[in-house]
Amino acid sequence: xxxGLTKFILGFFLAIAxxxxxxxxxxxxxxxxxxxxxxxxxxxxxxPSVKAQAPKKTEPGESKPALTPGTxxxxxxxxxxxxxxSPKATPSSKPLPSGAYRGRVNWAEGxxxxxxxxxxxxxxxxxxxxxxxxxxxxxxxxxxQKIRLEDSEQEGWVKAGNTEKxxxx
Numbered sequence: 067x068x069x070g071l072t073k074f075i076l077g078f079f080l081a082i083a084x085x086x087x088x089x090x091x092x093x094x095x096x097x098x099x100x101x102x103x104x105x106x107x108x109x110x111x112x113x114p115s116v117k118a119q120a121p122k123k124t125e126p127g128e129s130k131p132a133l134t135p136g137t138x139x140x141x142x143x144x145x146x147x148x149x150x151x152s153p154k155a156t157p158s159s160k161p162l163p164s165g166a167y168r169g170r171v172n173w174a175e176g177x178x179x180x181x182x183x184x185x186x187x188x189x190x191x192x193x194x195x196x197x198x199x200x201x202x203x204x205x206x207x208x209x210x211q212k213i214r215l216e217d218s219e220q221e222g223w224v225k226a227g228n229t230e231k232x233x234x235x
Contacts, residue, residue, distance in 0.1 A: 169230055
């Protein structure tokens, strides 16, 4: 009788240990799978240098799909298109006004573009983080900068200190 009770208790604890161990293994597997960052997407309008840097996803044991009659070897029509020059080249050829210089926004949340150099002025737009701008002038108290967006020619005022000068190449 005593040996039957001992076998029952030992079996019970062994079953609990197997369940806990299996659950921990499954949890670790899924935590590791979700911790892997996905591959950076590549879009058709990316520059050729970005496409060249993109890693090719290959899995061990993965083979190329077999072609059936009537299928093409091209993956997409965008792979044969020739890259076009980006529209950024047009504004850079324009001469800057005297005292103006090129810059970019270094405030992570972006900036509000205002009609006048004060906090209560009307918001007329926004400037995104890292967006290229032309800094035209500063206010008398040096707290505001008048800027022009390179891509849209829109002008307005932003708080000083949230932009940085870009070296021209």
